[in-house]
Amino acid sequence: MNAYGPILVLGAIAVAFAVVSVVISSVVGPRRYNRAKLEAYECGIETLPPSAGLVQRIPVKYYLTAMLFIIFDIEIVFLYPWAVASNSLGWFGLIAVALFIVNVSVAYAYEWRRGGLRWD
Numbered sequence: 001m002n003a004y005g006p007i008l009v010l011g012a013i014a015v016a017f018a019v020v021s022v023v024i025s026s027v028v029g030p031r032r033y034n035r036a037k038l039e040a041y042e043c044g045i046e047t048l049p050p051s052a053g054l055v056q057r058i059p060v061k062y063y064l065t066a067m068l069f070i071i072f073d074i075e076i077v078f079l080y081p082w083a084v085a086s087n088s089l090g091w092f093g094l095i096a097v098a099l100f101i102v103n104v105s106v107a108y109a110y111e112w113r114r115g116g117l118r119w120d
Contacts, residue, residue, distance in 0.1 A: 064116030071107045 082089070082097050089096075111117060 060114075061116075064111060064114055067107075068111055068116050071104060071111065075104050 078100060079097070082093060086093055086097075
């Protein structure tokens with residue numbers, strides 16, 4: 001338990017900072033609300049009121065952009081630790097990263113095929 005003490009203290013500090021930040025912002029922050037500030041805003045698309053009875057479709061381009069972000073994010077999260085420990089992993093690490101890159105390349109190929117890499 002002695003080894004986990006600093007980790008628990010850091011976690012407690014992080015939780016306390018988050019809670020204190022939210023409480024202070026709600027106490028000190030401005031309270032001038034208007035209709036425009038309370039409306040939902042999704043990437044520049046004007047939303048319709050629920051009473052209109054229309055369902056507004058979001059273009060596929062937004063989903064492709066989100067998927068591209070997730071691909072880059074996952075690639076960076078897994079390749080940095082491998083790059084740091086690549087000397088000690090040997091052939092096992094090299095084969096694991098090669099399989100990972102093949103797997104990520106499939107996602108890139110799908111994204112490329114769907115037109116997600118074209119910025120109009």
